[in-house]
Amino acid sequence: MTFKPDPQTFASSIKEVSFGPEGAAVTFGGSNVLPFYAFDAPIAHKPLVGIEISDKGPDRELPALAAFYDGANTLSEIAARACTAPGADFLSLKLEGADPNGDNMPSDEAAALAKEVADASVLPLLVQGVDNVDKDAELLPKVAEALQGKNAILMSAKEENYKGIAVAAVTAYGQKIGAESAVDINLAKQLNVLIAQMGIQQGNYVMHLGNSAAGYGFEYLASTIERVKIAALSQNDDALQPPAVTPVAGDAWSVKESLVSEADFPEWGPREQRGIEMEISTAAACLASGSDAVILRHPSSVETIAKLIAELV
Amino acid sequence: MALKGIDIFKLTPKTNCKECGQPTCMAFGMKVAQGTAQIEQCPHMSEEALAKLGEATAPPMKSFKIGPADAELSLGGETVLFRHDKTFVSKTLFAVSADAAGTDAAIEAIKSVDYERIGERMSVEIVNLEYTGDSAAYTEAAKKAAASGKTVILSVSDEAAAKDALSAIKDSKPVLNGANPSNIAAFAALAKEFGVAIGVTADDIDTLYDAVQALEKEGLKDIIIDVGAASVKSAFANAVQIRRAAIKSGDHSFGYPSIVNIAKLAPGDASMQTALASLFILKYGSIVIMEGMSYAQALPLFGLRQNIFTDPQKPMTVETGIYPLNGATEDSICAVTVDFALTYFIVSGEIERSGVPVNLIIPDAGGYSVLTAWSAGKFSAGSIAAFIKESDIESKVKNRNLLIPGKVAVLKGELEENLPGWKIIVSPGEATSLVKFLKELQA
Numbered sequence: 001m002t003f004k005p006d007p008q009t010f011a012s013s014i015k016e017v018s019f020g021p022e023g024a025a026v027t028f029g030g031s032n033v034l035p036f037y038a039f040d041a042p043i044a045h046k047p048l049v050g051i052e053i054s055d056k057g058p059d060r061e062l063p064a065l066a067a068f069y070d071g072a073n074t075l076s077e078i079a080a081r082a083c084t085a086p087g088a089d090f091l092s093l094k095l096e097g098a099d100p101n102g103d104n105m106p107s108d109e110a111a112a113l114a115k116e117v118a119d120a121s122v123l124p125l126l127v128q129g130v131d132n133v134d135k136d137a138e139l140l141p142k143v144a145e146a147l148q149g150k151n152a153i154l155m156s157a158k159e160e161n162y163k164g165i166a167v168a169a170v171t172a173y174g175q176k177i178g179a180e181s182a183v184d185i186n187l188a189k190q191l192n193v194l195i196a197q198m199g200i201q202q203g204n205y206v207m208h209l210g211n212s213a214a215g216y217g218f219e220y221l222a223s224t225i226e227r228v229k230i231a232a233l234s235q236n237d238d239a240l241q242p243p244a245v246t247p248v249a250g251d252a253w254s255v256k257e258s259l260v261s262e263a264d265f266p267e268w269g270p271r272e273q274r275g276i277e278m279e280i281s282t283a284a285a286c287l288a289s290g291s292d293a294v295i296l297r298h299p300s301s302v303e304t305i306a307k308l309i310a311e312l313v
Numbered sequence: 314m315a316l317k318g319i320d321i322f323k324l325t326p327k328t329n330c331k332e333c334g335q336p337t338c339m340a341f342g343m344k345v346a347q348g349t350a351q352i353e354q355c356p357h358m359s360e361e362a363l364a365k366l367g368e369a370t371a372p373p374m375k376s377f378k379i380g381p382a383d384a385e386l387s388l389g390g391e392t393v394l395f396r397h398d399k400t401f402v403s404k405t406l407f408a409v410s411a412d413a414a415g416t417d418a419a420i421e422a423i424k425s426v427d428y429e430r431i432g433e434r435m436s437v438e439i440v441n442l443e444y445t446g447d448s449a450a451y452t453e454a455a456k457k458a459a460a461s462g463k464t465v466i467l468s469v470s471d472e473a474a475a476k477d478a479l480s481a482i483k484d485s486k487p488v489l490n491g492a493n494p495s496n497i498a499a500f501a502a503l504a505k506e507f508g509v510a511i512g513v514t515a516d517d518i519d520t521l522y523d524a525v526q527a528l529e530k531e532g533l534k535d536i537i538i539d540v541g542a543a544s545v546k547s548a549f550a551n552a553v554q555i556r557r558a559a560i561k562s563g564d565h566s567f568g569y570p571s572i573v574n575i576a577k578l579a580p581g582d583a584s585m586q587t588a589l590a591s592l593f594i595l596k597y598g599s600i601v602i603m604e605g606m607s608y609a610q611a612l613p614l615f616g617l618r619q620n621i622f623t624d625p626q627k628p629m630t631v632e633t634g635i636y637p638l639n640g641a642t643e644d645s646i647c648a649v650t651v652d653f654a655l656t657y658f659i660v661s662g663e664i665e666r667s668g669v670p671v672n673l674i675i676p677d678a679g680g681y682s683v684l685t686a687w688s689a690g691k692f693s694a695g696s697i698a699a700f701i702k703e704s705d706i707e708s709k710v711k712n713r714n715l716l717i718p719g720k721v722a723v724l725k726g727e728l729e730e731n732l733p734g735w736k737i738i739v740s741p742g743e744a745t746s747l748v749k750f751l752k753e754l755q756a
């Protein structure tokens with residue numbers, strides 16, 4: 001008896017989304033097979049890797065990260081340097097300074113910073129919110145205005161604030177948005193339905209299905225992404241078909257494993273390597289579950305995950 | 314394929330003798346189909362019927378154990394492809410690879426990363442020994458590896474060397490990983506002679522399929538399929554297609570656990586090995602062989618494995634008690650939250666990030682999140698106060714300020730009544746606001 005393979009292809013596929021300015025845009029999504037199942041059918045577009053920077057600059061206490069950004073002092077220089085990281089497909093800006101629980105920088109100022117970054121970047125840009133629905137509702141429309149013509153993705157349109165963000169970003173300024181829900185297939189679907197009801201067409205939004213680091217309830221995230229993909233493909237559920245972007249960096253670098261000092265935990269070794277491996281493990285697991293793009297902070301993590309993707313696609 | 318009750322009924326004697334404990338043969342057939350009765354409970358089944366049923370009711374993936382009697386490891390037995398359908402039962406096992414000369418160093422390195430996380434011991438389970446051409450040295454290395462108490466994989470396709478090593482350590486139930494299409498008969502004989510599990514590989518998935526069937530014909534049951542190291546792409550394709558054939562298509566010849574040799578897929582690149590190990594934890598690696606396992610790799614990988622191989626029905630919990638964070642002393646402020654592991658990790662992580670010394674008190678809350686535990690009556694003013702009294706916290710900590718989760722602010726009044734002398738402080742509703750809140754509280 002010989003082995004009879006049973007390829008699992010689907011009639012439906014994940015929607016394609018392109019972002020970035022003309023001539024420098026990237027496209028992702030579009031696949032009609034489970035993640036990396038290239039043996040079932042060719043994969044339309046490889047998953048993307050984003051490199052994350054913050055308006056507060058890199059953590060220069062980490063030696064390799066400090067060396068990578070050495071000499072890059074202004075936000076523009078940092079953005080330009082990040083774009084040189086091998087394997088990076090897009091740049092992700094976190095406007096940390098605008099967080100009302102932190103420095104609470106005015107939205108106009110933060111939007112101006114986003115413009116600076118976009119002008120300095122040769123890669124497509126994604127902007128992450130500050131994780132505060134009121135501030136994001138004010139900030140993201142201003143960012144959308146400042147980034148006219150950049151065709152950027154603005155993350156963190158949530159159920160509480162998606163209307164204003166969607167209208168300003170997509171309808172008025174031609175940007176893309178990320179629909180963010182809290183690790184639940186039904187919430188994700190509901191938000192996508194609401195966004196579609198506003199007349200926002202497929203191809204103009206991506207999903208942010210939540211985040212978590214390896215070891216920290218990651219099974220919820222893995223199963224949610226997996227279930228979303230299976231429903232999108234096998235049930236042709238177009239409310240679950242936008243590509244999924246998972247910002248891994250924030251969680252991966254804020255768990256104990258990546259935070260405690262080597263002085264406190266000598267056997268654990270240098271903090272930087274712990275953070276890198278946490279980013280890599282979490283990102284690889286997200287991609288295996290079905291994320292179409294991941295966002296990482298350390299250039300070493302970006303390089304390794306880009307290599308993993310290249311090997312598999 | 315699963316049989317329906319009516320199919321099983323057709324194989325019974327149809328005499329309604331009731332000796333099986335069921336009123337009729339039909340009822341018995343239904344019970345067997347549901348899995349609530351065993352076919353053996355009918356004393357009158359013919360041999361032929363039993364064989365037919367055995368074939369049809371066999372689980373899609375074999376399960377068996379490897380390793381020394383006091384530290385046996387389980388492999389296989391999966392019934393689903395996705396963990397949201399049902400729990401994955403046999404967690405991915407980690408092996409560290411060494412040749413004969415590197416055995417001592419590998420054993421030492423494995424021992425140096427060994428810790429506990431949420432009630433589970435985190436340590437590499439297996440030593441993989443690669444044969445490099447010196448049979449005597451290989452047997453000595455096998456003895457050392459077996460003496461370490463870890464399970465041993467003998468990765469050797471030389472028959473004589475395999476036999477020597479097996480003779481030396483057969484009692485510790487190693488895996489003989491070296492069968493391939495050119496040595497099937499000889500290696501099948503070795504596995505039978507020494508009673509060990511056999512690992513088999515081949516250049517492509519079709520030859521691999523034939524090789525597994527050849528081992529089955531020799532009567533071997535404990536088979537492990539090495540997905541090969543030609544490329545990352547082919548190893549992943551094989552791992553997925555083999556498991557999918559077993560579970561989805563019911564192809565028993567691929568219903569065996571897998572070995573993925575990541576050490577060979579990404580030699581010298583530890584970070585790439587972390588990435589690959591994570592991939593194969595999610596997608597069907599039963600044993601993952603790595604070049605090494607540093608703390609930096611172990612912390613995410615063991616955590617990821619613990620997450621993926623959890624029973625969705627049983628929440629992960631942390632031990633109840635008092636956890637002094639950031640060097641908290643008896644004069645530091647107290648905080649209370651539930652014993653659900655995820656909540657504990659998020660809350661303790663934020664407290665650690667704030668740098669403020671806090672005595673974090675964890676009572677038994679049934680392993681639920683804050684609101685769920687509260688609505689189930691497992692995280693109430695009464696239960697918190699009782700825990701503080703029973704575990705004698707009042708004599709261990711002098712500070713009388715107690716932070717409670719913002720989501721159960723309603724407990725404040727009742728807690729103040731139940732805990733005279735304590736000041737109850739309501740924290741923010743979300744853990745992400747804790748850092749700012751604690752810093753301001755301390756100021």
